[in-house]
Amino acid sequence: MAYVAVKGGEQAILNSHKLIAEERRGDPTVPELSLEQIGDQFGLAIDRVMNEGSIYDRRLAALALKQARGDSAEAIFLLRAYRTTLPRIAVSEPIDTTQMTVRRRVSATFKDIPGGQLLGPTYDYTHRLLDFSLAEGGSKECLETPNTELPIDSDLSRVLDILDDENLVEQAVSHHGGKEPFDLTRSPKRLPAGRDQRLQNLARADEGFIVGLAYSIARGYSGSSHPYVAEIRLGELDVEIIPEDLGFPIAIAEVTVTECQMISLFHGSASTPAHFTRGYGLTFGHCERKAISMALVDRALRAREFDEEVRYPAQDEEFVLSHSDGVEATGLISHYKLPHYVDFQADLQLIRKMRAQTAGKQSPSDDR
Amino acid sequence: MTVVAAMSDIHSGFRDPVLDSQDAFRTVLSCNAYPGRTFTLSRSVDGPSPFCIATAALCLTLLDFETLVWLEDEVRTDKIVDWLTFHCGSPLTKDHREAQFAIVANAQSIPSLLEFRTGEIESPELSSTLIVQVPSLVDGPVTRWSGPGIRDSICPRIGGLSAQLWLDREMTRELYPRGLDVFFTSGSSIVGLPRTTNVEF
Amino acid sequence: MIQVMSSNTETSKGYNFAYLDEQTKRMIRRALLKALSIPGYQVPFGAREMPLPCGWGTGGIQVTASVIGPADRLKVIDQGADDTTNAISIRRFFKKVAQIVTTEKVDEATVIQTRHRVPETALIEGQILVYQVPQPEPLRGIAPRQIESRKLHAYAEYGAMQVTLYEDVARFGYIARIYEYPVMVNGRHLMSPSPIPKFDNPKMQNNPAIQLFGSGTEKRIYAVPPYTSVRSLDFDDHPFEVQKWKQSCAFCGSGTSYLDEVITDDRGGRMFVCSDTDYCAKRRGAQPGTSEVAGSPAGATAGSSS
Structure with missing residues (x-):
């Protein structure tokens, strides 16, 4: 028989490309999805792809999802590879989440908070029953959001700032004193890592991996005590840059972000009294599961800072940083x-x- | 002066920044891979005086906003500073001890090599690279080089260097894998001297 | 505004020569120079995300993209062969983003990117061999933490590696490592030769060509300059030796090249053929059926087969 094992590779690759194009399109009698449809109706898929793809562009994310036939990992990869080729034109100012136009804001620590709890869009209290009316081309329910009586404060202080007045929570201080934050997209990871490097890694990390780690923390595979969601907020923010020739900030974009601040009790040490320590999560779009998990893992990774013994994977900086990128x-x-x-x-x-x-050893005479 | 970009008194860079720097890099790579051999650039660049073609090409090939550069007195002129800032965007330092790249035209007047960055024990790559422009690569004193990249030995004759410089370099060799890497330039030619090379007189 | 590279409408429009932007190339070029200056030492670099997956040669591709120019002729091999799918894919990538001339012949190539093999044909001065490296750290199995392995390299603490190899000798009577076999470079740095079979290790020693190694996932670049000592670890009473076959290549008759075993039917039929397709084709073209040794630096090195 002729030996043909690896010949024809080039043609095989080309054919494979044709096949995925065909499978992507599916039945040609069914109308093709538009980027608008994907962007509007698969919003949460878009959010995840933007987060892990590290690029805020809903239309590109929609294109990536379409090309990847809805596989978020493949879509994220497409965005990442595209992102690398983009020139860096400017560095934005840090965003200030107190300036957020809030659509959702909940706290698990206080029943009532200044500014109020705002449930907003969430699956949290839906019953997970399949809505068969959607299968028939749309919900019969009224699509208009009921108007709230009370206007939402435009300057909502963070829940933790309220506790801060009592000095019960660690100060949220910048560890970098104006130093440019670490950028994993331009430098290899450097260990031991700063919190900036860890948070960037977590923000880009695979959601499933981070949720799994957070779950391990929740189940006791971590040194720290029970965590609380001090606050989750979702809303829109302006991204600003300060062009050199202008000298003052201008808004270049509006982004949706989810922010989660978790706190947990720290029993204190010889030098510090007991207080609440923080974990922080921030994501593009509406990604609460990721934001909460990120905050939990962030806190666990601060073990060294609090002289906690590093015993579990979620506390182990090198382990997490090395394996979290999807x-x-x-x-x-x-x-x-x-x-x-x-x-x-x-x-x-x-x-x-x-x-x-081994066979030889069984007959002693053959043994060398 | 030939083609001029934006500001009329800044010398030009590579004619084709992408392909010229690729071509120059391959020459530089060969210099580092085959220490002691003289390699000549095939493309020209009109850098600011007193930069020779090779010095200017090395700058354009290796420097950018991520590299901290120190200039020896003879090359710390407004023309050169403007040229480096315009074409490479490199930050400059007056402290040779922190420089990633040191550019030297008069090797007789530089601080001791022992003061340059030799890297860290776990990160020996965080060390200075010296670009030393010399009057000649062929009629200096005979030296015998051996080490990685050299089959048996090779005898370059780099001019314009002090005996002290060679002695200091010999001392940095004891720090290996930390150390200093040098490119000697003259006209459009380059000789590489990585830290691994053993030099005898 | 949207210009994503898709697998269907392939285009290099909107991308720089050889895909990487110039700043990235400069960063990689600086890392390559440091790598040559410290043979065998892994230089961390800011590896970029490439349009091919990590582990599929992104490190090698970034190295190749940073050195290659219009005057080059590129050869890409995977498992020694030019026609394996990933080799084809990478060659297509460079044809598209750099309009590079490609070749399957070692003798014609100026840059050779490889996965898992060193060509049988001896390389010459000026040629560049770029290895794709999935995992650059030879000590990973002993000290998986980078924070620890960096220290071991810094102080040349390689005793644990010798112990690991000796455990094999104690258990089997020989060193049971057959690929990714650790080497000592320039008498100082322990280095992973990438997952090439140990058969190829001796070719690295005193090779006239420039050997560059890239790992995109682990963001490391390292190098072996020409004419540099590359010693495979061994013991006085258990010297390093390479694999040998009883069989010869069924196509060219070579009795000295690395052979792939090919299953020919479902009744246990098999044959052995050269893994290096260019070498095999050259031998068949030149002198069919002979089993003469083609010049290979392997023969010249210490510790090779007895």
Whole structure:
């Protein structure tokens, strides 16, 4: 028989591209999805792709999802690869979440908070019953949001700032004193890492991985005590830059973000009295699950800061930073699909040698 | 002066920034891979005096806003500073001890090599690279180089260097893997001297 | 505004020559120079996200993209072969983003990107061999934490690696490592040769060509300059040796090249063929059926097969 194992690779690749294009499109009698439809109706998928793709552009994210046939990991990869090629034109000012136009804001620590609890859009209190009316081309329910009587404060202080007055919560101080934050997209990770590097990693990290780590913390695989959601807020913010020739800030974009501040009791040490410590999560779009998990993992990773023993994966900075990036992880996992003929051949030789030796040992006379 | 960009008194850079720097980099790579051999750039660049073609090409190839540059007195002129700022955007430092790149035209007058950055024990790559422009690469005293990149040995004749510089370099060799990497330039030619090379007289 | 590279409408419009922007290339070029200056030492670099997955050669691709120019002829091999799918894919990438001339012949190539093999044909001065490296840290199995392994390299504390190899000797009577076999470079830095079979290790030693290694996932670049000592770790009483086959290549008859085992039917039939397709084709073209050794630096090195 002729040996044809690896020939024709180029044609195979081209054919494979045609096949995925065909599968992506599906039945041509069904209308093709528009980016507007994906952007509007798969908003949460868009949010996740923007977060882990590290780029805030709903239309690009919609395109990536369309091209990836709805696979968020593939869409994130597409965005990341595109993002690398973009020039860095300016560095924005830090956003101030107290200036957020809030659509949702809840606290688990106080029943009533200045400015009020605002439930906003959430699946939290839906019953997870399939809505078959959606299958028939749309909900019959009224799509108009009821107007709230009370206007929402435009300057909502954070819940933690209220507790801060009593000095019960650690101060939220900038650890960097004006230093430019670490940027993992331009430098390899550097250990031990600062909180800036860790938070950037967590923000870009695979949601499933971070949720899993946070779950391990919740189940006791972490040194710290029960955490509380001091506040989650969702809303819109302006992103500003200060152009050199202007000298004052101008808004270049509006973004939706989710912010989560968690606190947990710290029993104090010889030098510090007991207080609440913070964990912080921030995501693009509406990604509460990710924001809460990020805040939990952020706190767990601060173990060294609080002289806590590092015993569990979620507290282990090198472990978390090395394994949380979804694009890196899927790449390496999928590389096992690549040909490994050469190493496998070496392994085959070795295993035959080992088995021959074992067989040899069974008859003493053959033993060398 | 030839083609001029934006400001009329700044010398030009590479004619084709993408392909010229690629070409120059390959020459530089060879210099570092085959220490002691003279490699000549195939493309020209009209840098500000007293930069020779090779010094200017090395700057355009390796420097940018991420590299902290120190200039020896003879090359710390307004023309050169403007040129480096315009084409490379490199921050400059007056402290040679923190420089990533040191550019030298008069090797007789520089501080001791022992004062430059030799890197950290866990990060020996965080060390200075010296670009030393010399009057000649062929009629200095004979030296015998050996080490990685050199089959047996090679005998370059770099001019314009003091005996003290060689002695200081010999001392930095004891710090390996920390150390200093040097490119000697003259005209459009370059000789590389990485930290691994053993130099005998 | 939208100009995403898609697998269907491939275009290099909107991208710089060789894909990477110039600043990224400069950063990588500086890392490459430091890597050559400290043979075998892993230089951290700001690896970018590439349009191919991590672990599929992104490190090698970034290195190649930073060195390659219009005057080059690029050869890409995977498992020694030019026609394996990933080799084709990477070659297509460079054809598209750099309009580079490609070749399958080692003799014609100026830059060779490889995964898992060193070509059988001896390389010459000026050629650049770029290795794709999934995992650059030879000590990963011993000290998985970077914070620790960096210290071990800093102080050349490699005793644990010798112990690990000796455990093999104690258990099996020989060192049971057959690829990714650790080497000592320039007598100082322990280095992973990437997952090449140990058969190829001796070719790294005193090679006239420039050997560059890139790991995109782990963001490390390292190098072996030409004419540099690359010693495979071993013991006086258990010297390093390379794999050998009883068989010869079924196509070209070579008795000295690395062979792939090919299953030919479902009744246990198999044959052995050269893993290096260019080498095999060259031998068949030149002198079919002979089993003469083509010049390879392997023969010249210490500790090779007895």
